[in-house]
Amino acid sequence: MRKAVQTLPRITLRQLAVFVSIYQTGSTSRASEELHLSQSAVSSALTELEARLQMPLFERVGRRLNQHPNAYPIYIQAQAILGQALSLEYYHKHQAGQIHIGASTTIGNYVLPPLLAKLYDIQPKANVDLYIANTQEVVTEVEQLNIDIALVEGMPRPADSKVIEQRAWRTDTLMVFAKRDSRWLNGLAEYDAIDDCYRLSITQLAKLPLLVRETGSGTRQIIDEQLLQYMPDADVVMAIQQSEAIKHMVSADIGLGCLSQHAIHAELANGNLVQVKVAGIDLARTWWLIWHKSRHQSPIWQTFIDIITEV
Missing domain, CATH: 1.10.10.10 (Winged helix-like DNA-binding domain superfamily/Winged helix DNA-binding domain)
Incomplete structure (x- = not known):
């Protein structure tokens, strides 16, 4: 037997x-x-x-x-x-127009709203769940399959590429800025009337108080890599989670700030804030489109991709 x-x-x-x-x-x-x-x-x-x-x-x-x-x-x-099981479970919800979108703070606050308006124009019954946080927090949510697709300002860590697809999306430029009549620039910076900006050397900037975003944000990643590495003795007086708070503190002349051009566009236009150009420093960066490799790519997912990748 x-x-x-x-x-x-x-x-x-x-x-x-x-x-x-x-x-x-x-x-x-x-x-x-x-x-x-x-x-x-x-x-x-x-x-x-x-x-x-x-x-x-x-x-x-x-x-x-x-x-x-x-x-x-x-x-x-x-x-x-x-992830595949979750995609199967929620397949019909996706078909009906449900999408979970993530965005890092600057993109979520200043760039994403008109893109969502286009999505609602195409699909008025779209069910959008939006998560806005700093880049690393958004990447973590994508890793854990809580978000279908995300737009972030910082490049994901090398280890993330094992589960995350990433695609260069747009370019952006950070700007150092100050209050229009800032006491910190008085007698130190040269004013350029043609470009309506002040000009400083990296050595001069290092002596001034600087307000920056917190570690983990895409904005801070670029500041660390492309600005602060040349200013090891810089006077970084505060790391702040919200761009709006940085703008208000700069407006109160607590120090200078460094944020995306999108975050300070209105204040530059009305003259409350002024750009400070730093000689020899390039603060251009790439924004990234990311999603989990196992995430189901529903029709509304593809519609959103088409919207945000329009030339």
Whole structure:
């Protein structure tokens, strides 16, 4: 008589979801909170997945879980599978016009609104869920398949390219700026009446108080890479999460600011703020269109792509 071969149960989506949550949060307790499961159910699901794969995914050190080298390739595959399952689950909602759009702060506040207006013109019943945050926060949401498509100001990290597609979208220029009659420029900067701007050297700028965006924002990434690296002793007096707050503080003459040309366009036009050109410094940058490689590309997704890539 042939001996029956014992087989292990199939891998389930729940096991993969538990594993991904543990991988991202670093613990079974935080995963249980995120997934609204008991901690014992989370631990059991992880144990079952490791048994089915016949490999460890985490190393238990006391109460801590340290990622095993096996974990990362499984994490990438698990994300793709869960993304495909999510796409299938919400397929009809996408067909009906649902889309989750992400945007970093400058794009979301100053550039995206007219693009959304075009989308509503084409699809009046479009159901748009909008998430605006700094670049790194938006990239994280794309990684976790919470956003269909995003427009960001900073280039995603090299590691993100394993799960994220990225395409150069537009170019933008950051501007250093000040209050029109700023005390910081008085007697220091040369005023150019033709271009309506002040001119400073990098050495002069380094002596002035500078208000910048927070670490993690696309604007700050460019400031770090293309401005502050030449000013190791610069007087950066404040890192601020909101561009509007920076503009108000510069208007109060607390210091100089550095933001996208789109963020200060109105204030430059009405003369409340003035551009400060820094000799030898180029603050041009690329904006990026990003999405998860496993994300379902619905008809409304393609419509939005067509709108934002129009020449």
